[in-house]
Amino acid sequence: VYGCCHSWKGRSMNVGNSSSLAGRVAIVTGGGRGLGREHCLLLAKEGAMVMVNDLGAKVDGSGADASPANDVVAEIKKMGGDAIANGENVADFAGAKRMIDAAIAKWGKLDILVLNAGILRDRMLANMDEAEWDAVINVHLKGTFAPARHAAAYWRDQSKKTGQPTKGRIIVTSSTSGLYGNVGQTNYGAAKAGIAAFAVIAARELKRFGVTVNALSPSAQTRMTEGLRELTPEQRAERDPAWVSPMVVYLCSEEAQDITGRVFQAGFGRIAILEGWRRGAEAKQTRDPREAGRLWREMWPKVRKNAGMDGIESD
Ligand code: NAD
Helix, strand or coil, X not given: CCCCEEEECCEEEECCCCCCCCCCEEEECCCCCHHHHHHHHHHHHCCCEEEEECCCCCCCCCCCCCHHHHHHHHHHHHCCCCEEEECCCCCCHHHHHHHHHHHHHHHCCCCEEEECCCCCCCECHHHCCHHHHHHHHHHHHHHHHHHHHHHHHHXXXXXXXXXXXXXXXXXXXXXXXXXXXXXXXXXXXXXHHHHHHHHHHHHHHHHHHXXXXXXXXXXXXXXXXXXXXXXXHHHHHHCCHHHCHHHHHHHHCHHHCXXXXXXXXXXXXXXXXXXXXXXXXXCCCCCCHHHHHHHHHHHHHHCCCCCCCCCCCCC
C-alpha cells in the first residue's frame, strides 16, 4: 500500500513492507472523532484500507453530520492511504449490512471490524427516562450486535467456501463504567458490561472460522470525557486517545491469532489485561433460607470484593 516514507504527526516513518496490516480491509464504526479516528489513522498507517463509518452524531446521539468521517478519509488519503467514508447508523440492522457489503464491494473482502461508535445519556437511575435508557442500549449493544452479526455470517461463508479458517478480527468497545460500575450510568454501564460478555461469547462461537473477538476498555480525553475535570498539560498528554490504538492494531494483526475472548484496558498511562467473573467461595445448596444465610456469612470472608472504579479491590 505504501511505497516508502510518509509524514506521521510530524515524524517521518518508513512503513513500507514492515506494515503489520498491509492489504487488510478494516471498518471502524464511529471513526470520525476521538478514539475511532485514532484507530482509523493507525490502521491506515499500518497498511490497512479503512472504511470510516460515522453518523456524525452529538454526544447524546442526536443529529447527523458527514464531515467527521469525510475529514478522517481526507487525512488518510493525504498520507497516501486508502479510505472511504460511510454514514450508516450502526444500530440499524439493515444499515449495518449495507456498511459491511459496501466495504466488501469496494475492496473485495473484509478482515477487521472495530466497533467503537458510542453515545452517552447519563442520569441517576431514579431519574432516568425510557428514551435515555433505550438510546444508549440501542447504539452500544445493538450497534455492536448488528455489524458483528453480518461480518460473522460473511466470515462463516468464506471459511466454508475456501475450507480454510479466515483471519477475521472483531474489536468491540467496553468501558470501566460497566466492568467496574460507575454511578450515574446504569444504561451505559449495562451496555458496556454486555459488550464485554458479547466478546467472550462471540469469540467462542467464531473460533472455528478463525475469527478473534476481543473487547477494549479505553480511557482517553475526547469530547465524551471533555470537561469532567481540570487537567494539567501532562495529564492531557497522557490522555491523548492515540495511546489507545496501538493495542487495538496489534490485536488485528496476524500475529495475534491466538488472542481471543479477552477484555483489555488501554489509556491513562497503562495497558492491562482484565480478569473476568469466576466462582469464589462455594457451599452445598440448601432449601432453608436461614441455612442459606449462615452459608453466605461463612463464605463471605473467603471471597474477593468487587473491584472499585480503579479496577482493583477497593470497594
Ligand atoms: P466520541 O463522541 O468522540 O466519538 C464517538 C463517535 O461515534 C462520534 O463521532 C459519533 O458521531 C459516532 N456515533 C455515535 N452514534 C453512532 C451511530 N449510531 N452510528 C455511527 N456512529 C455513531 O467518543 P469517544 O470517547 O471517542 O468514544 C469512542 C468509544 O469509546 C465509545 O464506544 C465510548 O463509549 C467508548 N469509551 C470511551 C472512553 C473515553 O475515555 N473516551 C471510555 C470508555 C469507553
